[in-house]
Structure formats: C-alpha cells, structure tokens
Amino acid sequence: MTITDPHPFPFSEPDELRIDPRFEQIREKEPLCPVQLPHGEPAWLVTRYEDVKTVLGDPRFSRAEAVRRDEPRTRYHRGLPGNIMEFDPPEHTRLRRVVAKAFTARHVEDLRVRAQEIADRLVDEMIAQGPPADLVSAFALPLPVTVICELLGVPFEDRTRFRHWSDALLSTTRFSPEEIERCAGELSDYMAGLVAERRKHPQDDLLGVMVAARDEQDRLTEDELVAMGVGVLVAGHETTASQIPNFVHTLLEHPEELARLRADLDLVPQAVEELMRFVPLGSASTARYAVEDVELSGGVVHAGEPVVVSTAAANRDTTVFTCPERLDLTRKEAAHVGFGHGPHHCLGAQLARMELQVALSTLLRRLPGLRLAGTEEDLVWKAGSGVRGLEKMLITWEAAA
C-alpha cells in the first residue's frame, strides 16, 4: 500500500474530552489509515493496541529518520536540536541514562512526601480563601511546576516566563511560527543561563547531575544538555497540569465511580491508571519512520514511510479492554499506553503517577463535596494546544462551618 488520499488529521477539533467516533471505525475497518497532519508529509495512522506498541517499540521504526524528513506533526515547532526524541538506541540510550536514575519508581517515592507538602499547602490556601476556587491556577498548575522546578533546579520565581514560552511551544494554532521560534530561542537561552550558573556554583539537583555528566564524563553535548533541560521542564508540567483537572472533570461526570473512590482512597493508584487510559490527552504521537518493511495487523508499512499512532484509540481497543468506553476504576486488564511504549516510554511516568495520586487523594480528602461551582458552560477548555485540558475550572466544596 502507499499513502494516498489522506484524511485531514486530527479528524476534528478536540471536543472537551470526547473521542471522535471515527477512531473506533478506523480501528476496526482501516487499521492503516492514510492521514495528513497540519505539518509535514502524509502518514499512516495506527490505532490498534498491538500495532501501536509495535510502532513505538520495535527497532524497525525510527525517530532519528524523522529528523532528516519533513515529519508529520501537529505543531509547527519540531523541538530543540539534540532533544531526546530525535534519537534511536543506542544514541538515545546514552542520553536517557544521564537522567533515568532520577525518575525511577524508587527515587520518585522519595519525592512523595515533598509533593504531599506542596499539595497540602495549596489546598490550605484554597480553604483559607474559601470557595469557589480555580482548580487550574490554584492547584493543578503550581503542584507539578513546583515539583519539577525543585527536581531540576529551576527557580520557581521564573515560572511566569517559562510558562509563556512553554505554552508557545505546545501551541498548535495559538501562536505564529515567528513567535514560536522566538519563544523556543528564549527558553533555550534561559536554560543555557541556568547551566552556566551550575558551572559556577555546582548543585546536586538534576541540572547539576546533567552538567557533571557533560563536564566530567563527556556523556552528552552542550546542545543535548540544554535540550534535555528544556524537555524535562516543558514535558514535566504541561501534561500533568492538564491531567489533574481532566481527571477531576471525568470523575464528576461519573458520580458512581467518584463515590467508590471517596469511600476508599486506597483505590487512588488504580484510579489513576484507569483515568490515564480513559482520558485522551494528546491527538497523535510524534512520527516514526519504518526503516524496513514491517507487517502490522492491517498491512505492510514500507521502508521510508512515516507512521503516527493514537494512544487514545489504542486505550479504547475492544480486543484488549472490555467495554472500553466505561470508566471502571478497578479494571484489571492490560496496561494502558498513555505513557507511550518502547525506548521513548515517558521518562516522567513514575513522577506523573505519583503527582496524580497525591493530587486526587488530597483533593478528595480535604475538599468534601467537591463539585463544579458553575455549570458545564462555565468551563473554559483550551483551544489551539496539543494537549486537551481546561484553561479554567471553578470548583466549590463544603466549607467547614
């Protein structure tokens, strides 16, 4: 097969957290679906769970090749030169090992107490102010930003600056190409400044570890060092910050599941996994190029052809999940692919899990009767961004008398 008559993709503008029904038809009838993303050449879209894992995990699919091509993408910006998504193993492994230890489950567990302190302080402030509160600005954003700033060693006071830059980088349509390139430049200059600072005053934060890996062991280049800092900062907060309100919104729409969770907060870790499966955060993955012919369930991808996957569609694959459109917090089926698969499987997955667990349990424990302050119509959904989520979410709760 060759990629002809591609469908424009994404199929539709994101509609809150609903999945376009076309994904289901395509997963069943057109497992290799020709699509045209807003930028780059036409690609195959892959939606079946096993196929998605093959594309993301099999070494016959390459990210490095994408850098040499006009890769299909939802955003204009292609990422900073030297960022970890530009490499295949073994080059990718060299970079990933510089930071991997900081993100193991064991190391992340050590950060849980601190994340809980931050979450409690934010909720203290919400309670002191009294309802209603904007869950996004009062809680969902500052929690992951504070955690990633402390881990990386980025001053929290600078957050308004890097948040603007990061918004621009994540934007699909909200910023012009010139603005996006300018923001990318400013963000990497900012990171380069922090790196220079570490050289003068060594620190034992992650940026310090990265600088030592470069200066003492020559394990990465200066470009790779800066791109890694930017990548961790950007990827480390926008996704988690979007998922906290997405999860709360989803639970409010499923009152029975919410009641179950309230009655037994020990279910929170399982609930986070099911919500990760259920909530379609992004529209498509970064593209992979086949470096040889590969047979997927729906046909052969030829060497040189690009493929994008929908992890959201894979997470609703009926051959893997029974009644996938049902939210079932105690579901015990296959693992979701919301953090990807294979060598690029989310570096921050354990951190994100821990933050999402802390966020949900803290909100449910400390804000009894948590619900929307207004109506559905008052919610402001993000537009023109690669990740779905709420710009603003006013909530209320039963304040203690």
Place this chain on the structure above:
Amino acid sequence: MSGADREVPAASPAPGTRTEIWRVRVDPKACMGTGICAGVAPDRFQVRDGISHPTAAYVPPEDQVVDAAESCPLEAIRVTHRDTGALIAPEE
C-alpha cells in the same frame, strides 16, 4: 548516576576473562511492560503479555544488558555474575 564509572565488584573475575557469564532476570511483579528494555536491547528482551522476558538467562558480558537494567524505571532487571552472584546492574 553514571554507568561509566561503575565499580567492578571485588569478587568478579579479571576483566577480559573469556569464561565470564552474566545472568539476566526480570522480576515479573515489578515489571510494568514499558518496553524500554526491549527497545534498548532488542536481542536480549521481549515483552509478551505486558511482561518483559530475557531471551536468554545467561549472556556474555555486553553493554546493552547493563544499559537495559539501568534504564528500567522499576529496577525490575537484575544482572549478576553467574558464578559469584555479584550484582552487575542496576547500580544500587
């Protein structure tokens, strides 16, 4: 953090000894099936039904096995000396 300056356990045979063999294990309870190991060392790990399996329990010393063990976010892979049982990776 670094693997480059990993200390060689005292009990290990002299470097370059031809007979040196490593043992590779995956703890199925810890493994979450991320597929990272199989991406790093496709000849040495396969993920089936959401769990990684070493393709061979005993392997000659090679960097890719250490890389896989050091890249596993759950530290589910253990690489030891077959004869002495000394831990090669991951770093504790």
